[in-house]
Amino acid sequence: MRAPTQHSITYMAGARPHGGCLTCKMHFRCLPRGLNERDTVRVEGLLQTRRQLKCGEYLYQAGDRCDTIYAVKTGCLKTHVCDEHGYEQVTGFQMAGDLLGMDGIGLRAHDFNLVALEDSEVCALPTARLDELPPELETIRRYLHEVMSGYIVRDHNAMIMLSKMRAEERLAAFLLDLSRRFAALGYSSSEFNLRMSREDIGSYLGIKIETVSRMFSQFQERKLIDVKNRHVCILDSVRLQRIIGRSLPSKQRRVG
Amino acid sequence: MRAPTQHSITYMAGARPHGGCLTCKMHFRCLPRGLNERDTVRVEGLLQTRRQLKCGEYLYQAGDRCDTIYAVKTGCLKTHVCDEHGYEQVTGFQMAGDLLGMDGIGLRAHDFNLVALEDSEVCALPTARLDELPPELETIRRYLHEVMSGYIVRDHNAMIMLSKMRAEERLAAFLLDLSRRFAALGYSSSEFNLRMSREDIGSYLGIKIETVSRMFSQFQERKLIDVKNRHVCILDSVRLQRIIGRSLPSKQRRVG
DNA sequence: GTGAGTGTTTGATTTGAGTCAACACGTGCC
């Protein structure tokens, strides 16, 4: 029915990531804020290894055993789900510093598929080893709850987008979200390369690729962005921001 | 900006739920499967109290401190979120046995609003007391992870619905989901009363109330259901089920 | 280079759901 997960990748079992968490530029996003040097080394000790993924390679698929948490070190990945009726949907894009793999914790089997959009590198932490954490590192466990809550918050924002926004607003929100995320990683917020195809964008935004393409062209026409293939320049983030919320009825918002 | 959470309800601080978990019909849904009698009583000891909610009353609102987990004992509630642009969306309906309140765990503040759709009763478990759990009741903590994963799975299904299905499919999926959930609670799967308004249904399904109404009428016309106000009879669940997936292109489904 | 193949853009047309508007029904209040 579905292709098996590919395991034909470099897998340095037991190897310690060279450099370690302390020197990794992403540790401020993978690890809880304010974790001291001694504890960081202890967490690092739990890490199984790094794992290299080629573009198009799956890290895991829905139904696979959920026994490892991953942190993206470099590259970009997408998550996608398939429901019982055969509908498929991209649910998100993950980049450096994002934590992955907690979708099936407790259930012991992953809910979604995770595939690399470009050559990527992830750090792996076996969930079983989390139980080895001493009580004073409860911070870590609490941090993972925080990350899971973050998944829920992000999904809710996606639901609102899919339910309430027009195509124009969806693309504007998408571009601004990417921009913000690149900025958080220290990259330019106004110029970046899309790692995903128009098809992925369309699936994520709940619109057809023709519409994605038309909206890109329209934004370019309106001098909001400059787009050439997968290279995007944000020319006017203020006006882009103003597009979002435009389809709201003027009558004030209920809260009850 | 937003109405304050109403606390004008019966709050029997410290009171032990009369009857307790062992006699509660819902314990097989609130508590992990296979929990023995002795441990059930121990968990029950952590419960703060029951709480009564009048129809329309909020259990909590987005931004409120997240320090308690709730289990619905009787009644029906809805969760809804509001994003920074003012878009509002119903994200789900909760009934007896459903666990609530873990949306903000770790974040320490709730992400969404939770309001009673009819007079309801919930059991409250302060999260702080979870730390009192002895190591051998790790089952409980693991169970909560499972419930959080369940949130994620449910939200993903909602995202697919909002992104890919036509109005007809959305309502069919909604009715069948309700039917299945009533059956799981021991009620009739073919005849039930909707607890939510057409407006709530529309917001949840991402369609306008006029469309909800039209679809109800159309289903009735087609002898799939019988609907009078909020009373629904499922007449042909097989054909209802067949509606879902109809808008899929016939070309076979990608998995990669 | 040529050609196959995939991914992207653009145009013409269709259509499903939104919008606007009127009306019907149910419930509670006086």
Place this chain on the structure above:
DNA sequence: GGCACGTGTTGACTCAAATCAAACACTCAC
């Protein structure tokens, strides 16, 4: 009872995005 108000239904019309179709552009293999 009659009235008002909130909620739900139905119809006529509009419009945003889907669909269908064709052309274009980039990549990779040979």
